[in-house]
Amino acid sequence: MYTIGQVSDMFNLPISTLRYYDKEGFFPNMERKGNIRYFSDSEIEAIHVIECLKKSGLEIKDIKQFFKWVTEGPSSYPDRKQLFETRKEAVIAEIKHLEKTLAMLEFKCWYYDKAIADGNEDGINAMLPDKLPKDIQKLYNKAHKL
Template sequence: MSYTISEIAEKLGLTASTLRFYDKEGLLPNIDRTASGIRVFSDIDLEWLSMVECLKATGMPIKDIKTFLDWCMEGDTTLRERCDMFHERKRVVETQINELQKTLDTINYKCWYYDAAVAAGTADVHKCMLQEEIPEEIRKLKERSISK
């Protein structure tokens, strides 16, 4: 199947200018064009662009994504480099997830804190609250958020 730049942009939640930028940066080496120069995208291009967006979401710079593309174009001689790159990306994403979990723990604790304060009409409610009155999950959240 073939797609216009607008259709691909909509499918991926990108702008047409982002797709043009990717093309300018050499990230879309196999894009077909009509006789008048209009880009025509295929299902394979859609898959590749999904991979580009995945790598970008990990914080990978465009130049490194371009290197990955070059390795793909080189074929099997670069399998080790590509494998190593994905293992590194995995480590980066796992670190991001851990940091986001700590952030979420803090936010969840603060949601409980302010829900209790709003219900009591004062933030002082926590000053006289016994440790046993604080739900166990909330105590754990507080401990995890403080141990950052």
């Protein structure tokens, strides 16, 4: 059993955020003694799931729906499975997008290394858009496809 302050330290989440999540209904079975919240392993796991779903791009209102499904028991297993499946696809797509972003950043690092070495961008611009060194050309193409 953990207090809100301990959980805050554990996850590096502000106490106010944990209270906000509670108000949103993300800890439907949390214990209280007097007025004070006590987080058990079940709430700790809930926070792992919240962080995961948030990072996957899900909105708070849909995370709420997930916890509503949890309270409904086994009949909602297929809905929950579908949710995770959909989020998985979204995260895979997001990683792909970030890899394209990374290609652009690596291209630009090369670009400015060369600009610093040359003192200007003329040499680079003469190579654009398709006469770059082979590896750099790959980055450029990945970064610029629509």
